Amino acid sequence: MANKRSAFLLIWVITAVGCLYGFLKYASPKIFQILMAKDHPMPTPSTLMMWYMIMGVLAGLVYATTSNQKFVDFLSFLLPGHGPLIKSFLQKILFIGFPLLVGWFVYTWAIPGAASPVELRIQHPTLPQDFEKLENPFRQADAETQRKCIEEGKILFQTYCRPCHGSKADGNGPFANSFRLRPINFQDPGTIATVVDNYLFWRIKEGGPGLPSESTPWDSAMPSWKDDLKDDEVWKIIMGEYDTAGVMPRQREKLE
Amino acid sequence: MNNLKIVQQFTKKSVFLVLLLFFSLSSFLSVTPRLFAADVSGEQTKASEGAASGVELPQFEAGQQPAAPQLAEGQPAAGAGTATAAIEEEELAPVQYRTFFGMDSRTVVWIVSELHLMFAAFVLGVPIFAVIVEIVGFKGGDVKYDKMAKEFTKLLSAAFATTASLGGLLGFCLFGLYPEFMGHMTNVFSPTMYVYALMFFGEAFTLYGYYYSWDILKGTAAKKWFHIFLGVMLNLFGTGLMFLTNSWATYMMSPAGIVPATGKLVSLYHAIYNPLWMPVNIHRLIANVCFGGFVVGAYAAVKFLGAKSDEERAHYDWMGYVGNFIGVGALIPLPFAGYWLGREVYSSSPVMGNIMMGGAFSWTFIIQAILIGMLFIGANYYLWLGMGRIKGSERYTKFFKYLIFIIFMCFAVWLTPHNLPLSGEERAMIGEQYHPFSKYFGVMAAKNAVVNLIILATFFSFLIYRRSNKGEMAPFSEQGKVGKIGIFSGLIFCLLMLVSYAISLNFVELEENIKVFVKPLVRSLYIQSFAVCLAAFLTFKNKGKLGQALLFAVTASIAVLYFWYYGFQVMQKANLVLRYLSVTQVSIVMSCLIMNAIIDIFMFRKAKLVGGIVWGKMPVRSQYALLLLCVVIVILMGLMGFIRSGLRMDWHIYGVLQDTSQWAYTPALSYMGRIVGLIVVLFLGLVAFVFWLANLGETKEKGVLKEEFELTEPHREHYT
Numbered sequence: 023m024a025n026k027r028s029a030f031l032l033i034w035v036i037t038a039v040g041c042l043y044g045f046l047k048y049a050s051p052k053i054f055q056i057l058m059a060k061d062h063p064m065p066t067p068s069t070l071m072m073w074y075m076i077m078g079v080l081a082g083l084v085y086a087t088t089s090n091q092k093f094v095d096f097l098s099f100l101l102p103g104h105g106p107l108i109k110s111f112l113q114k115i116l117f118i119g120f121p122l123l124v125g126w127f128v129y130t131w132a133i134p135g136a137a138s139p140v141e142l143r144i145q146h147p148t149l150p151q152d153f154e155k156l157e158n159p160f161r162q163a164d165a166e167t168q169r170k171c172i173e174e175g176k177i178l179f180q181t182y183c184r185p186c187h188g189s190k191a192d193g194n195g196p197f198a199n200s201f202r203l204r205p206i207n208f209q210d211p212g213t214i215a216t217v218v219d220n221y222l223f224w225r226i227k228e229g230g231p232g233l234p235s236e237s238t239p240w241d242s243a244m245p246s247w248k249d250d251l252k253d254d255e256v257w258k259i260i261m262g263e264y265d266t267a268g269v270m271p272r273q274r275e276k277l278e
Numbered sequence: 279m280n281n282l283k284i285v286q287q288f289t290k291k292s293v294f295l296v297l298l299l300f301f302s303l304s305s306f307l308s309v310t311p312r313l314f315a316a317d318v319s320g321e322q323t324k325a326s327e328g329a330a331s332g333v334e335l336p337q338f339e340a341g342q343q344p345a346a347p348q349l350a351e352g353q354p355a356a357g358a359g360t361a362t363a364a365i366e367e368e369e370l371a372p373v374q375y376r377t378f379f380g381m382d383s384r385t386v387v388w389i390v391s392e393l394h395l396m397f398a399a400f401v402l403g404v405p406i407f408a409v410i411v412e413i414v415g416f417k418g419g420d421v422k423y424d425k426m427a428k429e430f431t432k433l434l435s436a437a438f439a440t441t442a443s444l445g446g447l448l449g450f451c452l453f454g455l456y457p458e459f460m461g462h463m464t465n466v467f468s469p470t471m472y473v474y475a476l477m478f479f480g481e482a483f484t485l486y487g488y489y490y491s492w493d494i495l496k497g498t499a500a501k502k503w504f505h506i507f508l509g510v511m512l513n514l515f516g517t518g519l520m521f522l523t524n525s526w527a528t529y530m531m532s533p534a535g536i537v538p539a540t541g542k543l544v545s546l547y548h549a550i551y552n553p554l555w556m557p558v559n560i561h562r563l564i565a566n567v568c569f570g571g572f573v574v575g576a577y578a579a580v581k582f583l584g585a586k587s588d589e590e591r592a593h594y595d596w597m598g599y600v601g602n603f604i605g606v607g608a609l610i611p612l613p614f615a616g617y618w619l620g621r622e623v624y625s626s627s628p629v630m631g632n633i634m635m636g637g638a639f640s641w642t643f644i645i646q647a648i649l650i651g652m653l654f655i656g657a658n659y660y661l662w663l664g665m666g667r668i669k670g671s672e673r674y675t676k677f678f679k680y681l682i683f684i685i686f687m688c689f690a691v692w693l694t695p696h697n698l699p700l701s702g703e704e705r706a707m708i709g710e711q712y713h714p715f716s717k718y719f720g721v722m723a724a725k726n727a728v729v730n731l732i733i734l735a736t737f738f739s740f741l742i743y744r745r746s747n748k749g750e751m752a753p754f755s756e757q758g759k760v761g762k763i764g765i766f767s768g769l770i771f772c773l774l775m776l777v778s779y780a781i782s783l784n785f786v787e788l789e790e791n792i793k794v795f796v797k798p799l800v801r802s803l804y805i806q807s808f809a810v811c812l813a814a815f816l817t818f819k820n821k822g823k824l825g826q827a828l829l830f831a832v833t834a835s836i837a838v839l840y841f842w843y844y845g846f847q848v849m850q851k852a853n854l855v856l857r858y859l860s861v862t863q864v865s866i867v868m869s870c871l872i873m874n875a876i877i878d879i880f881m882f883r884k885a886k887l888v889g890g891i892v893w894g895k896m897p898v899r900s901q902y903a904l905l906l907l908c909v910v911i912v913i914l915m916g917l918m919g920f921i922r923s924g925l926r927m928d929w930h931i932y933g934v935l936q937d938t939s940q941w942a943y944t945p946a947l948s949y950m951g952r953i954v955g956l957i958v959v960l961f962l963g964l965v966a967f968v969f970w971l972a973n974l975g976e977t978k979e980k981g982v983l984k985e986e987f988e989l990t991e992p993h994r995e996h997y998t
Contacts, residue, residue, distance in 0.1 A: 054714045065707050069699045070715055074690055081686040084655065088662045088678050090897055138702035145697045146636030151933065154629045193710065202702060206711050211850035212696055212721045213711075216636065218628045272853045274628065 031092060032099040033112055035082035042078040046071055069140065141241065146217065148234050153224040158257050161219070168261070175262025178255055182247070183263065191267035203241050208267035215269040222260045222271075226251070374458045375939045383455040384941035389957055390451050392919050394444035396569075396912065396961045399562075401441045402516045403570025404434050405485075407604045409509035416502050426597055428492050430574060435489045436972035438482070440964060459930040459937075466536065466543050467526055470550065474522050481515035488512050520566075521559050528554040531926055532626040533934050541934060553626040557619040558922075564615050568608035569911055575601030576908030577969055579901035591894035598904050599664060605907065606657040606736065610871070613650070613729050614864045621857060623925065627932065630925045635722075636696070638944055642921050644695050647725075649914040651689040654732050656907045658685060661739045663900040669889020671746035677738075684735045688728035696720030723845020726860060730867050731838045734830065737871050741826075741878055747891060752884035754820050761880040762818075768876035769814045772869040776807045779865055783858060795852040798844060799862040802836045806866045809833070810873050822881040826874045833870035837863050912961055916954040924950075 051063035058064065066074075086096035100113070160171040180189060186205040188194040193207035208214045214222060224232070229246035247256065264271055378386045408430040415423025453460045464471070488508040495505035535548030543549065578598035585591040624631025633639055662678055665671035698716045700708070718724060754761060780803035783796050809832035816825030841863050848855045926932045928942040936942075945953070 050715075058714065060709070062707070062709065064709075064714060065704065066715070067698050067700055067704050067708070067713055070694065070713070073693065077686055077690055080655075081682050084659055085679055085682050087899060088659070088682075089666050089675065093897075140699045140701045142641065142699050143697040144637055144640060146632045146640075148633050148637050148927070149629045151629065154627065203705060204710055210712065210717065211846050212717065215850050215853065216721075217632065221628070221632065269850050270852065272628070274625075 028092070028095045029099065029105065029109070030112075031086055031095045032097075032116075035086055035096070036116075039075070039078050039082055043075060046074055143241070146221070147240065149221050149224055150234065153220055156220040156223060158219050158223070158260065159254075160257055160261060171258045172261045172265045175258035175260065176266055177262070178251075178259045179262040179266060182251070183259065186243075187263075189266075191263055201243055203243070208263060209269065211269060214264065214267065215272065217272055218274060219257075219260045219264070219271040222263070223253075223256055226256050226259065372458060374456075376455050376457070378451070378455060382941055383451075383939065385953060387448070387451050387455060388920075388923075388953060389960070390444060390448045392916055392954075392957045393961055393964070394441065394448045395919060396915060396957075397437055397441035397444055397965075398520070399566040399569045399915065400573055400965070401434060401438050402520055402563075403566035403568070404430050404574065405488075405509060405512050405516060406567050407570065408434065409506060409513060411600070412509060413506060416506070422593075422596070426600065428489075429597070431485075431489045431492070432972050433574070433577065433969055435485060436968045437965070438485055440968055442478075442482075456930070459935060462541065462931065462935055463526060463529075466529070466546070466549050469546065470522055470525065474519065477515050477518050477522070481512060481519060484508055484512040484515055517563065520562060521555075522550075524558050524562060525550040525552070525555050527922075528552050528558050530929075530931050531623070531630070531922070533931050536934065538934055554619070554622055557615070557622045561612070561615040561619045564608050564612050565915070568605050568612060569915060571601050571603070571605030571608060572904075572907045572911045573601075573965065575605060575904040577601070579904035579908075580966075582896070582901050583898065585894075588894055591896075593893075595667075595894045595896050598901065602657060602660050602904060602907070605911070606661075606740075609653060609657065610733050610736065611868075613733070614868075617726070617860055617864075621860070630932070633927065634921065634925055639921050639924065640695070640697070641947060642917060642950070644693055645917060646914065646921075647693040649910050649917065651692055651732075652910045653907060653914070654736055655685060655689065656903050656910065658736055658739050660900055660903045660907070661743050663897055663903070665743055665746050666897070667892045667895040668743075668746040669892075670749065671743075674742040674746060677742060681735050681739060685732055688732045688735070691719040691724055691728040692732070694719035721846070721849065722856075723849060724842055726845065726863060727838045727842035730863060731834065733867060734834060734838075734870065737874070738830070741874070744878065745882060747888050748882045748885040749888040750886045751822075751881055754818060754822065754881070757880055757883055761883065764876055764880050765814050765817055768873050769810060772810045772873050773807055775865055776803045776810070776869055779861065780804055780807075783862075786858065788852075788854060792852040792854055795848055795855040796858055799855075799858055802840070802866065803862060806832060806836060806869055810869055813873055813877060817877050817881065822877050826877055829870050829874055833866055837866045837870075909958070909962070912958050913954065916957045916961075917950075920950055920954060 046066045051065045054060070054064035055062065085092070087093045099109070100116075102113075160168060163171070179187075179191070183191075184195055185197045186195045186201070187208065188198065188205070191208040193205045195205060198204050206213050225244060227246065227248040229244040230240060230242035231246050233240045233242060251259070260271075375383060377383055408427045411423050411430070412427035415421065415425075415427060488505070491505060491508065495501040495508075529549055529552050532553040533549070534552040535545040535550075536543050575598050578594045578601055582591055582594040582598060585594055620631075620634065623634060635643065658681065662675075662681075665674065694715055696712070696716055697720070698713060700713075712720070780800045783800050783803075786793070786796060788796065809829050813822075813825035813829040816822060816828070841859060845856070845859060848859055924944055927944060928937045929935065930937050
């Protein structure tokens, strides 16, 4: 005979899934707003919401079926029988609420509306082979020369890149808000710190128009600078950019 | 003559037929260089003949497009002036590509090679644990293990012929459809191809010798050891074969031992031992065992579901448990081997590395994360359900909810991509490139941390499973010398691993501003060493459980929480340290697994049994979990095969020989999904057919099962 608590296993699982939904939908945007000192909430993207909810439901079902007894307890809640008044009340709620919930989902998915499509973004476009073997000529120079290059690069960065990428290379330039996809925050360790500096050389030289045909359509407003900047200037900008952002380029590793 | 004998004879004949075909192919290979020499220019042929130190290959330059695009079969080269010249040109024109009855050659090779690889993985993985199971049975005196090892081998012998047939078909497809590419490969690797053929002989002879001599080599210890020796030789030949073919496949990704500009072979050794060879060898070796374990688990599940008697159910329940145990056992180190391979891919080519993790193939890694998560969840679920057949397991079921919470939380982090699919509205509302979830969960620092936690949680599931029917422990002092030596050996091993690596980190050659990031790793290794010592000390003081808990806590704090945070720091400031960080992380987790397993074994060695294990008392859904594990690992292998091969993009041999065929593009994800799906269905269909063939004569042997279970009932502890 199942005890009182296990007799309500189905309700516990539903409650846990509901709490997860509440956390993702309402609590998490507020929490991130506070933690990241934003002036607006940070809503959980719909794709993540869907994935996390599927996992929440799956976790509940896995838990409810880890033993035959639990499985019986889980399902037997739906069966008519003797029990406390609250059970009967919750059963009715469930039998009315579940179809309504499904109906609501179907309605919200099926109702005509306008929304921009969800895009499957690729972080790093494929670097062409021609650029793979390039080396920054100033990286091997003596410390004094490197320092000089970085300073020159910072000036060039502020001249050419600041309007979009910001004076601190944090993606908050004066033009940043005019783009649908804001310029990247280079201070984020998941951006330029994860690529070798010839990758940046390619992106600056070729810009958005030079992106490869794979994984199109791309969403990049980066101009091509190959007609405006010399190679040396681009290398210096890269050095200045890393220094401004306070991160290091990914370095080539020796094979073991 | 019963059906089994007919099938066995048919299998033997088919293997010899395949061998015959293979040697015909080998003879063809020996002629091939001359054929290809006629295809390339006369000067190159002369140079090729005259080259004493190496083989001159057709001219290819890195990054350079070949002058002529694709020359299809019979198509004359451009510029032929007269009709006669055109005919001559046509006769002499090198054929780069052919088509397979008008079909897409690449897809044909893709399907055939993947099917061959899957069967090969089974054929190479299963003998490893068949021999181990046989040894366990022999040493423990339990006939059931011996029978199971034989049953594994029966499946093996049936699958072997199919593997060989698919290998032959793959060879013909490659030589027929990609003659120029295979000309290059033959020029570089022809000596290894003869070795391959010899080793194939070795494998065929030892496999059939191993299987057919099973009953003959019984009775005395000497005979049994000779039989085990045959099994070991089978494994050595199989592993050698895999290593050889791996050298060909990895050479295509990271060519070495040649002059890149000319393609001239300068060192066969380096062509074989190219940068990715050993990482792929290790990764495939472990993955094959994992694959074999889960396929055997699915076989047992099917037999369990169709079982007519309790004895059959008990036997196949036990077999499914062993299959799952082996699969999970190999799955645990697999992420470490995979990470090493990934790093070496990045080291050999930053372009390939970027394509793999952040570029065109990044979404395939999200699919991979889902599949790996399903493997861990499925394996744990099966274990938890399995505890239902063990009396005494009720004491541990309270841990399930915590384990589920941890594993699913980790799974959520594991599959969160760095770049989320966002609509324009969402992007505007978030206001920046990355949502915090993707920013903090989407990078490798987070993923490494959670995968280590999943591994620790899975290991914990195993611990509570094996403790389920054990009650009061005997004091450690009663364990005698064996217990002390065991714990001490484990301690020494872990300390050697941790301290030697900590010392070696002090001598890594890095710039001073980067080297400071190594110091926390050294400190972490020393803290873990102390925790391992403390756990051993507490075990000696009869407080082994406390020692284990302490070790778990320290490991999780360092390898999961601290390295999650520290990984971000290192990513930002000193990415060269990431390599050392990941090894430190692995060493710390491995030391916890090893030490805690050893403590558990000796702590519960003489523990009282609370109850027995009722084999066969498993809910049906547990068997579907085993089937799911098999399907998932097959999909995973298909997917990873696509990634490994696809990373070369439009190169046959990366940076050396470009693919100029019309199929030299990276397939879209949907196309990849369809082809991998087709491969999975074909493999599962074929494997089901082959297993059905192998079991045609089974009815006669069924009566044996009851006898085995009755005979071995006193050795109940052997099942655990």
